[in-house]
Amino acid sequence: xxxxxxxxxxxxxxxxxxxxxxxxxxxxxxxxxxxxxxxxxxxxxxxxxxxxxxxxxxxxxxxxxxxxxxxxxxxxxxxxxxxxxxxxxxxxxxxxxxxxxxxxxxxxxxxxxxxxxxxxxxxxxxxxxxxxxxxxxxxxxxxxxxxxxxxxxxxxxxxxxxxxxxxxxxxxxxxxxxxxxxxxxxxxxxxxxxxxxxxxxxxxxxxxxxxxxxxxxxxxxxxxxxxxxxxxxxxx
Amino acid sequence: xxxxxxxxxxxxxxxxxxxxxxxxxxxxxxxxxxxxxxxxxxxxxxxxxxxxxxxxxxxxxxxxxxxxxxxxxxxxxxxxxxxxxxxxxxxxxxxxxxxxxxxxxxxxxxxxxxxxxxxxxxxxxxxxxxxxxxxxxxxxxxxxxxxxxxxxxxxxxxxxxxxxxxxxxxxxxxxxxxxxxxxxxxxxxxxxxxxxxxxxxxxxxxxxxxxxxxxxxxxxxxxxxxxxxxxxxxxx
DNA sequence: TGACAAATTTAGCGGCGGCTAAATTTATTC
DNA sequence: GAATAAATTTAGCCGCCGCTAAATTTGTCA
Numbered sequence: 045x046x047x048x049x050x051x052x053x054x055x056x057x058x059x060x061x062x063x064x065x066x067x068x069x070x071x072x073x074x075x076x077x078x079x080x081x082x083x084x085x086x087x088x089x090x091x092x093x094x095x096x097x098x099x100x101x102x103x104x105x106x107x108x109x110x111x112x113x114x115x116x117x118x119x120x121x122x123x124x125x126x127x128x129x130x131x132x133x134x135x136x137x138x139x140x141x142x143x144x145x146x147x148x149x150x151x152x153x154x155x156x157x158x159x160x161x162x163x164x165x166x167x168x169x170x171x172x173x174x175x176x177x178x179x180x181x182x183x184x185x186x187x188x189x190x191x192x193x194x195x196x197x198x199x200x201x202x203x204x205x206x207x208x209x210x211x212x213x214x215x216x217x218x219x220x221x222x223x224x225x226x227x228x229x230x231x232x233x234x235x236x237x238x239x240x241x242x243x244x245x246x247x248x249x250x251x252x253x254x255x256x257x258x259x260x261x262x263x264x265x266x267x268x269x270x271x272x273x274x275x276x277x278x279x280x
Numbered sequence: 281x282x283x284x285x286x287x288x289x290x291x292x293x294x295x296x297x298x299x300x301x302x303x304x305x306x307x308x309x310x311x312x313x314x315x316x317x318x319x320x321x322x323x324x325x326x327x328x329x330x331x332x333x334x335x336x337x338x339x340x341x342x343x344x345x346x347x348x349x350x351x352x353x354x355x356x357x358x359x360x361x362x363x364x365x366x367x368x369x370x371x372x373x374x375x376x377x378x379x380x381x382x383x384x385x386x387x388x389x390x391x392x393x394x395x396x397x398x399x400x401x402x403x404x405x406x407x408x409x410x411x412x413x414x415x416x417x418x419x420x421x422x423x424x425x426x427x428x429x430x431x432x433x434x435x436x437x438x439x440x441x442x443x444x445x446x447x448x449x450x451x452x453x454x455x456x457x458x459x460x461x462x463x464x465x466x467x468x469x470x471x472x473x474x475x476x477x478x479x480x481x482x483x484x485x486x487x488x489x490x491x492x493x494x495x496x497x498x499x500x501x502x503x504x505x506x507x508x509x510x511x512x513x514x515x516x
Numbered sequence: 517t518g519a520c521a522a523a524t525t526t527a528g529c530g531g532c533g534g535c536t537a538a539a540t541t542t543a544t545t546c
Numbered sequence: 547g548a549a550t551a552a553a554t555t556t557a558g559c560c561g562c563c564g565c566t567a568a569a570t571t572t573g574t575c576a
Contacts, residue, residue, distance in 0.1 A: 051533060071554060084534055086555055091532090103541055103554055133369065134395045147387040156380055159370045287563060307524060320564055322525055327562090339524055339571055518576090525570070532562085539556070545549085 050150040053119045054078060055088050056097060059108055060116035068105045117177040122149040122157060124170035124177075129160050131171045138256060141171060169204060173259045191239055192255035196229045200260035212257060220244045221258055286386040289355045290314060291324050292333060295344055296352035304341045353413040358385040358393060360406035360413075365396050367407045374492060377407060405440060409495045427475055428491035432465045436496035448493060456480045457494055 048056075058077045062069035071089070075082040093100040097112035108116060126145035130136040136144055152160075161167070161179075168176055168184065175184035188203050202225045205216055220243040221227065230240040230247065238249035250258075284292075294313045298305035311321040329336040333348035344352060362381035366372040372380055388396075397403070397415075404412055404420065411420035424439050438461045441452055456479040457463065466476040466483065474485040486494075 049532075072552095080533085081535065082554065083536080083556085087533075090555095130392070134392065134399060136392065136395060140391065144389060144392055147389070148384065151383040151387050153380060153383070155376065156366070156370065156372065159372060163370060285562070308522095316563085317565065318524065319526085319566080323563075326525095519574100521572100521574085523570100523572075525568100527566100527568080529565080529567105531564085533560105534562105535558100535560075537557090537559105539554100541552100541554070543550100543552075545551095546547100 048115065051088065052092065052095075052097075053115070053150055055085075055092060056108070056112055056116040057119050057123070059098065059106060060113065060120065063108065068107055070105050074106075114181045117181045117183060119149060120183075121177040121179070122152045124174060125157060125160050125164065125167075126152065127170045127172070128164055128167055128176070132164065138171060138253075169206075169259070171206060171256075173204070186261075188259035188261060190256050191227070191229065191241065191250065191258045191260060192252055194229055194260060196232050199226055199228045199263040201226055201263050202258060203261050204259040206257040206259070209257075212254060216254060216258065219248050219250075220246065221250075226263060227258075227260065284351065287324065288328065288331075288333075289351070289386055291321075291328060292344070292348055292352040293355050293359070295334065295342060296349065296356065299344060304343055306341050310342070350417045353417045353419060355385060356419075357413040357415070358388045360410060361393060361396050361400065361403075362388065363406045363408070364400055364403055364412070368400065374407060374489075405442075405495070407442060407492075409440075422497070424495035424497060426492050427463070427465065427477065427486065427494045427496060428488055430465055430496060432468050435462055435464045435499040437462055437499050438494060439497050440495040442493040442495070445493075448490060452490060452494065455484050455486075456482065457486075462499060463494075463496065 055074070055078065058074055059069045062073050062077065066073070071082050071085050074089075075085040078085065089098060089100045089106050092098045092112070093106075096109055097115060098106045098108055100106045123145050126148050127141045130141050130144055131138065158179075169188070170176055173188045173190050175187065177183040191200075194200060202221060202223050205213065205221065205223060216222070221241075225243055228242040230242055232239050236252050238251055239255050241248055241250055291310070291314065294310055295305045298309050298313065302309070307318050307321050307325070310325075311318040314321070325334060325336045325342050328334045328348065329342075332345055333351060334342050334344055336342045359381050362384050363377045366377050366380055367374065394415075405424070406412055409424040409426050411423060413419040427436075430436060438457060438459050441449065441457065441459060452458070457477075461479055464478040466478055468475050472488050474487055475491050477484055477486055
């Protein structure tokens with residue numbers, strides 16, 4: 045498996061994301077995401093097609109081949125492992141974690157990847173709640189949003205509480221914010237203000253940081269015949 | 281201070297090393313060190329000269345300007361901090377630490393550098409015994425060899441014992457291999473075999489790993505009038 | 517001093533990955 | 547179905563950083 049350039053890796057990752065969100069990737073969407081001009085994207089797509097990493101037919105959008113998808117998942121694994129590692133081991137602030145990982149991911153060897161994964165205990169989710177692909181290219185299809193990015197007025201089931209900080213973990217536990225609990229987002233103050241939540245009939249004002257560590261899934265509201273709602277998430 | 285390309289950073293680092301060893305850097309030596317052709321080196325030197333990072337006069341070799349030296353030291357700081365971090369925090373095998381750092385150093389931000397330095401307790405030497413420049417561009421001029429790379433039959437003063445592994449540290453202490461002790465290298469078995477050393481009239485067979493953590497300085501032999509010997513080290 | 521070898525530089529090319537401007541295809545609308 | 551708008555591709559350029567081949571400079575030795 046040939047070594048790809050950093051630019052190629054960026055394109056594969058971007059195509060993967062667009063495919064997830066919209067089924068396929070257009071030249072324009074790709075260009076916007078990567079902050080290049082459409083002409084540049086076309087250029088690269090032809091290169092990736094020659095390498096059999098994407099299926100590309102002119103004017104018609106692009107899709108990853110199985111080989112391309114495998115590569116994309118490897119890169120995403122690098123990225124998300126790095127994010128988590130930077131956050132946990134080096135206490136990089138959450139908002140900077142992404143851009144740091146963005147540069148480091150291309151320089152990460154397989155060995156170092158393994159060591160980092162092991163140091164983290166082979167985690168399956170990154171600090172943003174996104175699933176980390178396994179080494180052999182499998183990825184959980186669910187992306188869990190955290191309490192800070194979820195619409196207010198709805199009920200959510202807590203599926204995961206990020207375990208980076210034991211103190212925070214204990215704090216959240218005291219409030220009753222534990223996996224399987226049902227939480228209602230009452231209100232959200234703007235500009236990084238607290239998030240009002242209700243758990244077990246108690247109301248709490250949660251800070252931004254705390255909210256970022258609580259990952260949830262919407263509780264299925266019982267509609268006619270209990271039909272499941274389709275959801276779509278976007279971003280990352 | 282403009283951001284340099286990875287190639288430029290590699291050149292600055294190489295020029296610095298050659299200057300240390302030989303006072304100045306020739307096109308050929310540079311090309312050999314960087315594994316490029318001399319013509320390519322000439323090309324880059326002209327670019328660096330335009331940026332006022334080196335003083336370059338054709339056919340006459342090259343020298344870092346103060347600005348160039350500052351940049352070089354920054355890069356070397358990145359490199360050596362990474363080496364130490366990879367070794368201590370992630371247990372990357374010593375022989376792989378260099379090439380990993382070589383790729384990561386160009387992607388390291390200032391913030392991450394600071395966090396890594398702090399996590400390591402602002403260390404001053406890397407795992408090879410090379411000094412780590414400070415953030416403001418000062419560097420200790422002494423490079424201490426370790427016991428595994430030192431000629432046999434001589435006496436050495438232990439100046440530093442690397443503190444990465446507490447177990448190892450205790451072991452070495454038991455043997456009497458502590459800073460300020462004088463050690464004689466009796467014999468060295470080939471092919472990664474043990475190194476026989478004498479400390480306090482006791483003889484020990486030291487493994488490769490242990491030997492790599494003991495950094496020494498030759499004991500000044502008393503020659504006529506106690507004149508100091510000049511030494512030169514090479515490598516890294 | 518002059519001739520030659522070695523080191524260095526110059527000239528020109530190639531792949532990468534951006535860009536702009538112009539041409540082309542696709543989609544939409546009357 | 548023709549006209550037009552929007553998306554996409556093509557053509558050609560540029561900077562980076564390698565390369566080779568040819569020209570030039572430097573240093574040495576008779």
